[in-house]
Amino acid sequence: MSNINGKAYAMNAITPMKPWKTWILRALLFIFAQAVKTSDLKKLSFIHFARWVIVPHRKFPRVSGEQPKENLQYDYLIFFSNFNGTWNQYIDAFSAVLSTGLDAIWWWSEKFPGAVPVTPFKDYIALVQFETDYYYDAYPHATTNDVKAAHRVKAALDELAAPSPNMSADEFAKSYLQFLTRVQGDLGATGEPPVGT
Amino acid sequence: MANQSGGVYGLTILSPIKDDPNSEVSPNLALRIYLAKLPRHRNSPFAKVSSTHFARLVVMDDVVYVGMPACEEHLQSKYLVFESNFDGDLDTYLERMAAEIPETVDAVWKHCVGFPGVADVAAFKAYMKKCQIETTFFFADVNDKTVQQTLRALQTQSAVTAFIVKHQGASPSELQAAFAHFMEKLNKAPLPAPAATLGKEFVDELA
Amino acid sequence: MSKLDPTDIQGFVLRGYTFPVARYLLLQIVPAGGREFIGKLIDQITTGERWDQGKPRTTVNVAFTFRGLKKLDLPEPSLQSFPCEFVQGMKARGAILCDTGLNSPDHWEPVWRDESVDAWLGVYAESLPELDRQCADLEKLMAGTNGAVVIGSQDAGVLVIEGKITTKEHFGFTDGFGNPDYVGVVRDTQPGQGKLMSNGSWAPLATGELMLGYADEAGELPVAPIPHLLANNSTFMVYRKMHQNVATFRKYLNEKGKLYSGGKEKLASKFIGRFRDGTPIEVSPDKCDPAVVANKQLNVNFKYGSDLDGVRCPIGAHVRRTNPRDAFGFDGKLVNRRRITRRGLPYGPHTPEDQPVSDADEHGLIFMVMNASIFRQFEFVQQQWIEYGNDARQGNDKDMLMGNHGGVGKFMIQGTADPANPPFVCGGLQNFVELRGGDYFWVPSITALRMIADNSVDPR
Numbered sequence: 087m088s089n090i091n092g093k094a095y096a097m098n099a100i101t102p103m104k105p106w107k108t109w110i111l112r113a114l115l116f117i118f119a120q121a122v123k124t125s126d127l128k129k130l131s132f133i134h135f136a137r138w139v140i141v142p143h144r145k146f147p148r149v150s151g152e153q154p155k156e157n158l159q160y161d162y163l164i165f166f167s168n169f170n171g172t173w174n175q176y177i178d179a180f181s182a183v184l185s186t187g188l189d190a191i192w193w194w195s196e197k198f199p200g201a202v203p204v205t206p207f208k209d210y211i212a213l214v215q216f217e218t219d220y221y222y223d224a225y226p227h228a229t230t231n232d233v234k235a236a237h238r239v240k241a242a243l244d245e246l247a248a249p250s251p252n253m254s255a256d257e258f259a260k261s262y263l264q265f266l267t268r269v270q271g272d273l274g275a276t277g278e279p280p281v282g283t
Numbered sequence: 284m285a286n287q288s289g290g291v292y293g294l295t296i297l298s299p300i301k302d303d304p305n306s307e308v309s310p311n312l313a314l315r316i317y318l319a320k321l322p323r324h325r326n327s328p329f330a331k332v333s334s335t336h337f338a339r340l341v342v343m344d345d346v347v348y349v350g351m352p353a354c355e356e357h358l359q360s361k362y363l364v365f366e367s368n369f370d371g372d373l374d375t376y377l378e379r380m381a382a383e384i385p386e387t388v389d390a391v392w393k394h395c396v397g398f399p400g401v402a403d404v405a406a407f408k409a410y411m412k413k414c415q416i417e418t419t420f421f422f423a424d425v426n427d428k429t430v431q432q433t434l435r436a437l438q439t440q441s442a443v444t445a446f447i448v449k450h451q452g453a454s455p456s457e458l459q460a461a462f463a464h465f466m467e468k469l470n471k472a473p474l475p476a477p478a479a480t481l482g483k484e485f486v487d488e489l490a
Numbered sequence: 491m492s493k494l495d496p497t498d499i500q501g502f503v504l505r506g507y508t509f510p511v512a513r514y515l516l517l518q519i520v521p522a523g524g525r526e527f528i529g530k531l532i533d534q535i536t537t538g539e540r541w542d543q544g545k546p547r548t549t550v551n552v553a554f555t556f557r558g559l560k561k562l563d564l565p566e567p568s569l570q571s572f573p574c575e576f577v578q579g580m581k582a583r584g585a586i587l588c589d590t591g592l593n594s595p596d597h598w599e600p601v602w603r604d605e606s607v608d609a610w611l612g613v614y615a616e617s618l619p620e621l622d623r624q625c626a627d628l629e630k631l632m633a634g635t636n637g638a639v640v641i642g643s644q645d646a647g648v649l650v651i652e653g654k655i656t657t658k659e660h661f662g663f664t665d666g667f668g669n670p671d672y673v674g675v676v677r678d679t680q681p682g683q684g685k686l687m688s689n690g691s692w693a694p695l696a697t698g699e700l701m702l703g704y705a706d707e708a709g710e711l712p713v714a715p716i717p718h719l720l721a722n723n724s725t726f727m728v729y730r731k732m733h734q735n736v737a738t739f740r741k742y743l744n745e746k747g748k749l750y751s752g753g754k755e756k757l758a759s760k761f762i763g764r765f766r767d768g769t770p771i772e773v774s775p776d777k778c779d780p781a782v783v784a785n786k787q788l789n790v791n792f793k794y795g796s797d798l799d800g801v802r803c804p805i806g807a808h809v810r811r812t813n814p815r816d817a818f819g820f821d822g823k824l825v826n827r828r829r830i831t832r833r834g835l836p837y838g839p840h841t842p843e844d845q846p847v848s849d850a851d852e853h854g855l856i857f858m859v860m861n862a863s864i865f866r867q868f869e870f871v872q873q874q875w876i877e878y879g880n881d882a883r884q885g886n887d888k889d890m891l892m893g894n895h896g897g898v899g900k901f902m903i904q905g906t907a908d909p910a911n912p913p914f915v916c917g918g919l920q921n922f923v924e925l926r927g928g929d930y931f932w933v934p935s936i937t938a939l940r941m942i943a944d945n946s947v948d949p950r
Contacts, residue, residue: 091323093880096339098364100347102356115420119285127422129819131883135337135368137293138420146362147297147414149397154302154359162346166295166366168337170880175870178827181708183820196353203710214347219318220340222329224477228437230424231883236436237428239443247466250459259455262462266447266913270904271799273444273915274885276437280873281585283865448900448917452749 089218092226093279094134095176096218097167099211101195102160108140111163111194118187126184132176134230136167138191163195170229172283177208227276235272242268286418289426291336292376294367298395298414299360300342310394311361315342317390323478328387329367330477332379336430338367340391363395370429377408434475442469494674494697496538498935499723502551502612503701503860504538504675506666506833509549509614510655511621514729514856515628516601516642517609519561527637528552528562529943534628537936540676548615548624552939553727553931555579558608562942567949571715572932575865576726580929581605586869588877588894593925599731601642602927609638610729610931644731646835646856651842659836660734660853661891661922662758662843664768664783668790668813670829672700682790685829686815686822692791695829698862701725707826712862716949723935728859728868730928732892735849736841739891739922746916751909752776760903760914761890763809770809775802776910800904801911806884808891811875818881828875830867831860854926864930888919895919 089096103111115138127133143158169176180188185201192198195214199206225233246265250258286293301310308316318340321328329335341364348355369376380388385401392398399406428436442465450461496504519527536549554562556577560569575583581595581603589595595603611628615621625643632638649658657666671677671684671694684692685707698706702714703722714721747754756776759765763772768783772792782788794810794817797803803810810817818824838852847853861867874880877894879887888894890901897920905913934942941947 094337096337098339098341098343098366100343102346102349102353112419119420128424131424133422134424135291135293136422137295137366137418139295139416140419141297141416145416146358146360147299147416149299149410149413153299153396156359158346158356158358159354160346160356164295164364166339168368171874174866175874178708178866179824182823182827195349197349202708204708205710210349213349216341216343216347218339218341219315220321220323222323222327222335222338222478224330224333224336224430225433225437226324226478228433229880229885231880232437232440232885233425233428233433235883235885236433236440237425239440240436243439243443247462250462250466253459255455255459258459258462262458263907263913267801267904267906269443270902270913271805271883273440273447273902274879274883274887275444275899276441277886280588280878283586283869283873444900448915451915451917 088221090279090282091221091223093170093229093232094168094221094223094226095170095173095282096221097165097169097173097176098216098218099165099214100216101163101165101192101198101214103140103163103194103196105143105159105161107194108142108161111191112140114190118190126187130179130183131231131234132169132171132179134168134170134233136165136169139164139166160196163192168223170231170279172280174208174283177211178204181207227278232274232276235274236276238272239269285421286373288421288423290370290429291423291426292367292369292371292373293418293421293423294365294369294373294376295416295418296363296365296411296414297343297416298363298365298392298398300363300394301396302360311342311344314363314391314394317394318342321387325476325479327478328384331383332369332376333477334370334376334379334430335477336368336370336433338365338369340365360396363391368423373412374408377411378404381407430477431474434477438472438475439469442472494538495723496540496676498937499538499701500551500933500935501536501538501549502833503725503933505677506669507549507614509616510650511616511618511647512612512614512645512835513621513625514644514646515611515613515625515640516607516644517558517611517632517638518606518641519558519608519638520636521561521563523636524562524638525943525945527632527635528939530631530635531628532936532939532943535936535939547620548613550624550628551612551933553610553612553933555607555609555929555931557605559932561608563945564942564947565949568715568717568720568947571949573713573726573863573865575869576930576932579605580728580730583869583930587872589925591894591896592921593894595927597924598927599642602731602929605929606641607929610727644837644856646837649836649840651840658766658840659855660736660838660840661739662766663762663764664766665834666832667764667768667770668809669831670695670699673697674704675700678786680786680790682792685826686793688821695826699827699829699867700831700860700862702862706862712866717947720934720938720941720947722937724938725860725862725933726864727931727933728857728861728864728928729931730857731837731854731926732857733854733924733926735920735922735924736847736851736853737849738920740843740847742916742920742922750903750914751912752914756910757903757914760804760807761901761916763803763807770803771807772797772803772810801906804901804903805882806879806887806890806901808889811879811882811889812871814875814882824881828867828870830871833858833860855923857928860933890916890919891922893919893921895921897921 181204188201697704901916903914
């Protein structure tokens with residue numbers, strides 16, 4: 087059992103919400119999905135994939151009559167993240183630069199202390215986080231930064247390669263130099279992650 | 284559509300786990316033990332369902348009690364959470380699971396209430412969809428590249444870096460010849476397998 | 491915020507002393523007389539008070555490992571409340587710090603490898619004879635109180651080159667720029683030392699980034715031992731003895747310098763982010779500029795916002811890795827809790843560039859870092875920004891000069907089509923620097939020293 091696979095960390099967190107607050111959250115998430123907040127998420131560039139899932143109190147899956155009915159008063163917000171970096175680093179960063187967005191999403195959860203300051207926030211996450219039993223990552227040696235850099239390099243290489251057979255050596259050398267300056271920030275090695283802390 | 288972002292689908296499934304007071308090892312514990320032993324990395328069953336970017340299986344024992352003044356409440360059943368991020372549509376993915384990793388699917392979901400098995404694909408798909416929870420907000424940093432495109436790009440990035448280091452300072456004609464040779468080998472190189480070990484098997488020889 | 495009381499804070503925390511020679515005495519505490527020794531030592535400890543009567547000829551400061559604190563009878567609840575990385579000590583944190591391979595404890599000096607150091611006495615002096623006298627006095631005190639024994643000693647000192655005192659280190663780089671400003675710490679402020687504000691100006695960092703008992707950049711008090719009185723005005727010190735392979739470095743620089751069309755000195759500048767004379771290349775990428783080096787308004791005053799592709803200062807250059815400033819966006823907020831104060835000094839005699847040199851020669855740097863949280867500051871920078879590169883979008887690439895390369899790895903220098911500033915890869919990186927030992931220390935306030943000496947630490 088581990089939350090970690092290569093450079094990715096699988097976080098699961100579940101928080102209770104009074105059902106009347108769920109509608110506010112749905113509206114906010116709808117707005118975020120369209121707009122501004124995801125651009126901050128992309129700029130931070132820590133997350134491969136993440137999702138927020140609202141499970142209303144009557145909507146836990148019931149597949150047969152024999153299965154006992156759930157009897158809950160809270161709705162639940164379940165958060166799944168596939169992120170890069172250590173647990174502490176990830177939460178530090180979010181608390182430092184995305185606290186407004188985090189507050190907007192989790193304010194409706196019972197006893198959420200706010201994303202700032204960071205220590206009570208970390209204590210709350212530790213309380214509501216639950217462990218991953220099995221984690222699969224198709225490219226464990228790559229962070230989302232590495233992935234994006236790799237796509238840029240591939241695109242640049244394709245553009246270099248296509249006309250290259252028809253060039254003179256000097257023309258190619260010039261084209262290659264241009265290619266170099268295009269990809270030179272995207273050549274970080276991939277491989278093992280630093281140890282989790 | 285909230286489960287989808289670009290070409291990537293975010294699947295969330297909560298399957299209630301059987302409760303069997305007469306068993307020596309409860310189903311959720313047995314499931315945990317099975318998951319702990321399930322192969323990871325390139326031998327993972329999800330490497331076979333090769334449209335999977337990231338996936339996880341989690342035995343969720345209960346909801347959380349955050350402390351007063353919140354009320355204490357409990358789930359009547361434990362749930363198996365399956366969270367997957369994959370290319371393409373849901374039907375195709377479920378069909379691939381049934382076709383390519385039926386033993387794993389059976390071995391995992393047999394612990395769950397009402398699981399019809401994987402032999403009847405239609406029944407399997409219906410069961411999974413019944414357990415599906417709609418994703419309210421799905422974020423994908425890269426949502427327009429498949430797993431295969433990503434693996435190919437990462438391989439290319441490593442190979443290109445090695446080429447650049449090796450041929451630094453070459454004359455134009457040396458460079459062009461080396462590059463032609465490099466591209467020929469790169470284009471013929473097999474696509475790396477998903478979840479292969481951490482980067483070491485890539486490409487020093489290609490440069 | 492509360493006014494700082496510099497007479498309660500050890501001077502070494504607030505200021506880098508400018509003395510030419512130093513000796514770090516590594517002590518084992520004798521429990522029988524340990525507290526008496528501390529009690530008598532207090533009057534000799536250099537505090538942060540200003541030297542209005544003139545600079546003293548020597549200074550003395552003290553710090554303790556967790557092992558040392560245990561021998562001084564601190565109550566158990568206080569001991570258990572220290573941050574866990576300090577309790578573990580630096581050797582146990584090796585996996586996080588990448589102190590593996592050539593940097594692993596197998597290669598450390600025995601005194602560090604065996605984790606025997608209980609206390610550190612930092613002694614600085616204007617001359618060697620005065621240094622010797624001060625150390626002899628301290629040893630007399632230790633013997634007289636039966637409070638401590640010297641088990642190791644490390645000399646360090648500025649490099650004297652052609653008869654002149656310099657702030658250079660053994661690879662030839664001018665060191666000592668860019669220590670952060672903190673609220674309440676009186677010093678020569680220079681623009682660029684602090685944190686970046688959204689209007690582009692620089693402001694001092696929260697005091698709690700340096701010392702316990704004060705608000706930090708996250709808007710809370712840093713993790714601190716109990717009681718408050720014990721923790722206030724203290725800090726944590728990381729001590730690392732960094733051996734420098736000067737022969738390997740010079741050979742590497744000469745070889746690559748011939749291949750790099752900008753020339754050897756420009757290549758060297760790309761490793762660090764400054765020319766060897768100290769000119770910051772973000773300001774002056776093509777040549778040294780002594781006027782900039784001498785100008786306090788300019789020599790640490792720069793940002794990377796208009797150089798995100800790294801063609802002036804490489805994305806992986808040392809100063810850029812260790813203080814990204816605005817390079818990560820978000821008004822620099824991801825950087826403010828990762829700043830550290832450095833107090834290093836070289837050790838070993840200077841070998842001129844034209845003289846033969848061997849990696850086995852005694853050349854290195856005693857690297858000392860002051861920070862309120864070893865975990866959040868030093869360990870983070872070491873693990874994530876020196877030995878790894880993801881935050882800078884450089885994947886697994888390590889810091890060119892400091893990284894634990896093990897013979898593999900590369901450093902990418904971004905460039906342009908201009909032949910004087912080409913893209914250039916430095917591959918096959920060696921370990922230019924090797925770790926020979928060190929540990930984590932706590933630098934208590936004067937009040938805390940008295941409490942310890944009097945055995946009056948009361949956790950609740």
